[in-house]
Amino acid sequence: MNVMSSVMRAVARRLVHAEPALLSNILSSPLPCPARSPAPLLSCQQIRKFASKKVKGQKKEEKVKPKLDKQEVEVTQRMTVAALAQAMNRDCDHVYEALLNTDVDSDSLDPDSVLEEKWIKEVVTRSGMKFKWANLSDSIKRINRDAHRRPPADPSSLVPRPPVVTIMGHVDHGKTTLLDSLRKSQIVSTEAGGITQHIGAFLVQLPTGEKITFLDTPGHAAFSSMRARGASATDIVILVVAADDGVMNQTVESIQHAKRAKVPMIVAVNKCDKPQSDPERVKRELLAHDVVCEEFGGDVQSIHVSALKGDNLLALTEATVTLAEVLELKAEPGGLVEGLVIESRTDKGKGSVTTAIVQRGTLKRGCFLVAGNSWAKVRLLFDENGRAVTEAGPSCAVEVVGWKELPSAGEVILEVESEQRAREVTEWRSGEEEQQKLLEEQSIIMVKQEVHLQEYQRKRAELSHLSRRQRKLALYQEYKTNLSEKERKKDQDDRLGLTLIIKGDMDGSVEAILNLLDGYDAQQQCELDIVHFGIGDVSENDVKMAETFAGSIYGFNVGAGRSVQQLAASVLAMFQVSVGKKKVAVAGCRVQKGQLDRRHKFRLIRGRDTVWEGCASALRHHKDDVQAVKTGMECGLSPDDDYADFRPGDVVVCFEDLNCPQVTSWNPGF
16 A cells, blocks of 8 residues: 555646646546455564665665766976966966965966966866876977078079188197288287187288188197087188198098098198108108098199298199189178188177178178077177278178177077067077977986886895885895995095186187096096186186185186185285384285185285295284284285385285195096
8 A cells, every 4th residue: 555655646746737627537536456465574674684785785876986087187387377278178267266265366367477386286186187297399389480591592693702721730830820921910929838729710812812711720639629610611621731740640630620521621741941851751641541642643732831931832822722713612792691600709898709700691780690599789890900890701700799698619600680580599599408408307317217216126126025124124224324325425525526617718718628628537536527617707706606616717818807806815005114124015915815824825916917926924913923814804914035016906815835646547638
């Protein structure tokens, strides 16, 4: 009856809105009930058993819930609000709402606002999604905004141009003296130690009217990269070999540079005026390096010259002009400029300056150039004699003033249409360079992680047979051993290490020094670490950096700024005191940094020159004789050799001579 009652109630609910007559008929008619046997009565235990099973079944069904896959969002660092909303397939308002009740001021956000990494994760998590980091190669997709060389010019627009000739050879074989004789100027006397330290570019006009642009490259072993750069920018190489010295190391290296650049050579056998000269021996030695002169059936011209006396130089220039005519050198004088940075430096009056060779087009004042990650609006152009010029055509060597940042030597120079385009190119190149560094760092991190994982798995496998207590003890012992080993290495590194800061006057000079130090092979004996390098005089920041890293500053043909000089003890005044019947000169000083120690030596610097060096006979603070004077204190310093030419503004440096044995086996090659 209970079952029938429930059925009736269900039918009644369905017929509530039916016709009243139909409803009354249904209710008045008797319901047919099929005959059946009475159901057996259940005991209380059986009822409770069936009820418990049903309830348990219902609970089990309630526990089983369908697993929902969370939406996966690719995120990158420094995403904007708009970029994050797009990655989540939501609008920007959704991101603002997700950042409510956080430390972020959502009212100050706009679609271009950049979010920090933790807030990017917070937005994704609060949105019921999961995040994954996008690959670096996919995270930055930018349109290529770089500048490139123009397509080859129409042959009808080409005009003859002067040849670019590079003088190459071994150190002290007379390369610069040869150029000096050609252009009737004195360069050798101004060089440090008689060695060319930079690339010199000069335009020489011969008596016959032909013009030749000469590049003088250093011959020292430390300047290999500069010689290679000179060979890549040249049309003809004049290989200078001393007749009394023969083929040397840098001679062979110059031959290799010329062959690698596929540049024809002319051999200038120099110093033929010396009694011990043997030009024929030089030519035979060149045969071993596949340089076959015309006398031996080859196609390489060889000219016997004396650069010092000027003998046979006309024959050398004629050979150069003849070879240039055979090569039929031409260039397009119009259109956007293309060139090459030969050297770069900083000038106090001019700023960033580059020496450039124009390869195509005509360089003029006011044009916009890009080279590497730097750009310039050309303010001034200077020729090899320092005279201002208004333009420079193909094969001309000029100094370019107006660079915003100093480009590296060897960079290609390209002219662009506007300042906006120049900024666009340099920004794109900087971004690409940064992206490449990130990819390299990521690959290094992945390799280290893989090595660390393998090491971890190896240790786990070695300790798998031990109990948990034994494993813990073994790992603790290993930790103590590693810690003591690190401390030992740290102490050893403190004793055997050299930290350097390199400063030079030219980019090529610094590059040569860095290349030389790259060959350092005694790290196990004394670790060499270069923390900074740059161009220009030694600055106060360099001194502070050297103090921070306990390093040394090495300057190559540079000076120290006045702020750096003031870090030493400076002379405030000069006066005389009477010692018995004798007048003794005393320099009144204030110690700016460090301390003055009477046991050490002293050096007096005026400007950039050392005017006195010696020991002190007396060092006084007020009226007391003292052994040392510390920073901030004033003192009187009198020399032991009666030196009396102290002037206000002079700088006093206290130093100590130490004789230290060589601790490394590194041979720099000179």
